[in-house]
Amino acid sequence: MRNKKRGLQFHIAISFVAVIIALVLWGLIRTPYDPKVMDVSLKLAKSSADHLLGCDQFGRDILSRILVGIRTTLMIALGTNLIGAFIGLLVGAVTGYFGGLADEVLMRFNDAVLSFPSILLSLVIIALLGSGTYQITIAMGIVFVPSYARIIRSEFMKCRNMDYVQSVRLMGAGALRIMFIHILPNIRVTLLTSLVIGFNNAVLCEAALSFLGIGVQPPQASLGLMLSDAQAYLFARPGYALTVGFFMVFLILSFALLSDALREDAHA
Amino acid sequence: MNELLEIRQLNGFYKKKQVLTGIDLSIAPGEIVGLVGESGSGKSSLAKAILHAGIRTEGEIRLTGKAQMIFQDTYHSLNPAMTVGRIMEEPLLIEGRLTKEERKQRVRDMMGHVELDLTLKDRYPSELSGGQRQRVCIGTALLNDPKLLIADEPVSALDVTVQAKVLQLLDRLNAQDGITLLFISHDLRVVYELCNRILIMKDGRIIEQGSDEEVFMHPKEPYTKKLLSAIM
Amino acid sequence: MLDVIDLNIEFHDHLIPETVVYDFDLHMDPGEIVGIVGESGSGKSMSALAVAGLLSRKDMQKRGKILYQGQDLLSCSRRELRKLQGSEIGMVFQEPMHSLNPLMRVGAQVEEALLIHTDLSKEERRKRAMDMLARVELKDTERIYRSYPHELSGGQRQRVMLASALICDPKLLIADEITTALDVTVQAAILDLLKQLHEERGISILFISHDLYVVKRICSRVLVMQKGRVVEEGRVEEVFEDPKTDYTKELLASIPKIRKLRQ
Numbered sequence: 001m002r003n004k005k006r007g008l009q010f011h012i013a014i015s016f017v018a019v020i021i022a023l024v025l026w027g028l029i030r031t032p033y034d035p036k037v038m039d040v041s042l043k044l045a046k047s048s049a050d051h052l053l054g055c056d057q058f059g060r061d062i063l064s065r066i067l068v069g070i071r072t073t074l075m076i077a078l079g080t081n082l083i084g085a086f087i088g089l090l091v092g093a094v095t096g097y098f099g100g101l102a103d104e105v106l107m108r109f110n111d112a113v114l115s116f117p118s119i120l121l122s123l124v125i126i127a128l129l130g131s132g133t134y135q136i137t138i139a140m141g142i143v144f145v146p147s148y149a150r151i152i153r154s155e156f157m158k159c160r161n162m163d164y165v166q167s168v169r170l171m172g173a174g175a176l177r178i179m180f181i182h183i184l185p186n187i188r189v190t191l192l193t194s195l196v197i198g199f200n201n202a203v204l205c206e207a208a209l210s211f212l213g214i215g216v217q218p219p220q221a222s223l224g225l226m227l228s229d230a231q232a233y234l235f236a237r238p239g240y241a242l243t244v245g246f247f248m249v250f251l252i253l254s255f256a257l258l259s260d261a262l263r264e265d266a267h268a
Numbered sequence: 269m270n271e272l273l274e275i276r277q278l279n280g281f282y283k284k285k286q287v288l289t290g291i292d293l294s295i296a297p298g299e300i301v302g303l304v305g306e307s308g309s310g311k312s313s314l315a316k317a318i319l320h321a322g323i324r325t326e327g328e329i330r331l332t333g334k335a336q337m338i339f340q341d342t343y344h345s346l347n348p349a350m351t352v353g354r355i356m357e358e359p360l361l362i363e364g365r366l367t368k369e370e371r372k373q374r375v376r377d378m379m380g381h382v383e384l385d386l387t388l389k390d391r392y393p394s395e396l397s398g399g400q401r402q403r404v405c406i407g408t409a410l411l412n413d414p415k416l417l418i419a420d421e422p423v424s425a426l427d428v429t430v431q432a433k434v435l436q437l438l439d440r441l442n443a444q445d446g447i448t449l450l451f452i453s454h455d456l457r458v459v460y461e462l463c464n465r466i467l468i469m470k471d472g473r474i475i476e477q478g479s480d481e482e483v484f485m486h487p488k489e490p491y492t493k494k495l496l497s498a499i500m
Numbered sequence: 501m502l503d504v505i506d507l508n509i510e511f512h513d514h515l516i517p518e519t520v521v522y523d524f525d526l527h528m529d530p531g532e533i534v535g536i537v538g539e540s541g542s543g544k545s546m547s548a549l550a551v552a553g554l555l556s557r558k559d560m561q562k563r564g565k566i567l568y569q570g571q572d573l574l575s576c577s578r579r580e581l582r583k584l585q586g587s588e589i590g591m592v593f594q595e596p597m598h599s600l601n602p603l604m605r606v607g608a609q610v611e612e613a614l615l616i617h618t619d620l621s622k623e624e625r626r627k628r629a630m631d632m633l634a635r636v637e638l639k640d641t642e643r644i645y646r647s648y649p650h651e652l653s654g655g656q657r658q659r660v661m662l663a664s665a666l667i668c669d670p671k672l673l674i675a676d677e678i679t680t681a682l683d684v685t686v687q688a689a690i691l692d693l694l695k696q697l698h699e700e701r702g703i704s705i706l707f708i709s710h711d712l713y714v715v716k717r718i719c720s721r722v723l724v725m726q727k728g729r730v731v732e733e734g735r736v737e738e739v740f741e742d743p744k745t746d747y748t749k750e751l752l753a754s755i756p757k758i759r760k761l762r763q
């Protein structure tokens with residue numbers, strides 16, 4: 001067998017993601033300090049041997065808060081995409097496979113939802129649910145449904161008339177069997193890459209909502225919330241905002257690289 | 269003899285367009301019938317009509333027992349995400365009567381029957397050659413126990429040496445197992461080699477039919493003569 | 501006019517380099533029709549693409565010489581190669597649907613080579629294109645000239661491809677499986693047309709096909725390829741009547757004969 005040459009990008013993406021996972025694990029096992037303990041004497045302290053990345057406006061260790069914050073942000077992104085992908089998969093599979101009236105109705109509804117900016121729509125849902133970690137996960141999950149539904153629908157439409165689907169249909173396989181046993185495994189690459197892209201969108205969306213103060217609530221930490229805090233001290237302590245910003249960019253860059261690499265790998 | 273398939277005065281429509289006009293056709297068990305036509309002649313539409321797949325029909329189609337179909341594009345006929353063994357097991361799973369061990373045994377037997385090496389069981393379709401893939405398609409279709417096998421250009425995409433072997437296989441399955449075959453092709457040479465009876469289709473109608481010798485040696489229609497002259 | 505000497509083609513886009521053509525030799529005289537037959541993976545199309553100068557220079561390594569009227573296509577500059585392509589060497593492929601730009605009118609595509617290789621005015625180009633469309637026996641050339649590829653049938657598209665390949669009067673035409681996707685009656689008509697163009701213009705044709713029968717109808721000489729190597733070469737009658745190698749014998753035996761398996 002000939003082996004494919006894996007691109008440099010693939011290796012970079014994998015190592016970046018490995019770094020992120022290591023950071024999350026570090027945060028899970030033991031943070032250098034308790035991320036919630038305040039110390040007024042250390043207010044906005046510069047980085048030092050004790051506090052590698054310095055301290056925030058309440059004297060909390062920034063490194064510890066980032067380690068926990070990345071975890072919160074990632075958990076929200078994961079939850080959001082699981083909700084979005086699961087409901088989107090059901091909607092997309094049904095509309096794409098059957099077509100017809102169900103498709104028309106659901107897709108026009110989908111278009112209507114998609115035409116709102118996602119932040120605005122999340123705001124509306126959060127207004128109904130209240131703010132907090134679980135609430136924004138659910139709100140963003142709902143907002144993510146239409147884009148998943150659309151991608152999955154087009155994949156199902158492509159596959160539903162393939163010869164292999166025709167032949168299992170002739171064998172007497174039911175619709176559910178065809179949809180989930182025969183077609184689903186064939187769209188896994190598309191699903192995986194959209195999950196990774198969705199992950200990035202969720203990270204950004206969480207940051208925006210927490211920045212607006214309706215996402216993750218203090219004293220919990222998330223990257224968006226920390227960035228919102230840091231903004232007030234942009235001139236007094238630019239390092240704070242830059243540090244949080246760096247981690248956010250790193251997170252997004254890693255997943256963007258990963259999704260590109262996955263797609264290329266599948267097409268090679 | 270009781271006919272396996274009987275079609276009387278069949279009209280077929282795809283969307284608004286009429287693709288089949290006044291088709292009369294009967295196939296007896298054990299026959300190999302060749303259906304010849306150029307692109308747009310309606311030969312694939314007739315197959316779809318028999319299988320009730322995507323063609324709206326008027327008229328009568330009576331089929332005793334199940335029908336299965338194999339296609340020209342062997343790559344797209346097999347689920348790329350499943351191994352050969354899993355693909356061939358599928359009809360048995362749908363039927364749902366056999367135990368896991370029995371299913372495995374049936375798949376192994378069938379692989380031998382269509383002359384597939386057992387080591388290919390765990391390969392994916394993309395790792396097989398075109399001829400091997402067509403054998404998988406044939407084996408899978410047969411595991412469903414059809415009375416009629418409709419083969420739509422099954423060898424057109426294959427290399428000539430492979431073509432010959434797949435034709436031999438179809439011929440043997442007919443002789444040994446009594447599979448009835450409706451063989452659709454644009455290639456008169458292949459049809460002549462395999463079939464006992466030949467139908468010529470043009471513009472949605474069967475314009476000529478008869479035994480292979482009749483059609484080849486004494487064609488009546490000018491169109492049939494033209495087809496023959498193109499390959500002689 | 502065409503001499504291919506010891507051509508080897510090796511792919512380098514995978515970890516292990518893979519040779520797809522070994523020691524390919526071909527000599528063509530002006531006005532000859534030479535066929536290359538082989539099954540998939542035999543390297544016939546690769547050799548043809550190499551002769552047309554269409555293989556990527558990056559991912560594959562080519563050794564040997566492809567001399568077209570004394571000029572080596574493998575070592576000449578891209579500029580010189582482009583000058584030959586289209587004007588001296590024309591190429592037609594199997595899939596007429598994918599070889600034509602779906603968004604461009606047929607007329608403009610037929611004229612493309614004239615636009616690149618000549619200084620003819622718009623009117624002259626149009627006239628040449630209309631003539632050429634008539635020459636490939638298309639009826640209603642006015643309508644064809646203005647239509648888009650999807651409005652034509654497979655046979656018409658293949659004729660359009662021929663017209664655009666022949667418009668600059670190339671001396672060598674490379675035809676890669678051009679009848680494979682067509683109905684038999686259309687196939688026969690296209691072969692007749694090629695033969696006729698060959699007689700009128702004395703154009704040399706390198707005809708690649710998996711179909712021995714088609715090759716027999718049109719070529720005077722034939723090369724049989726298997727797994728990247730030429731296994732047999734000779735005049736068509738010789739190869740068909742008296743094949744030397746086992747592989748050629750097997751190929752010939754596989755052509756469905758007007759004879760039954762059973763009986």
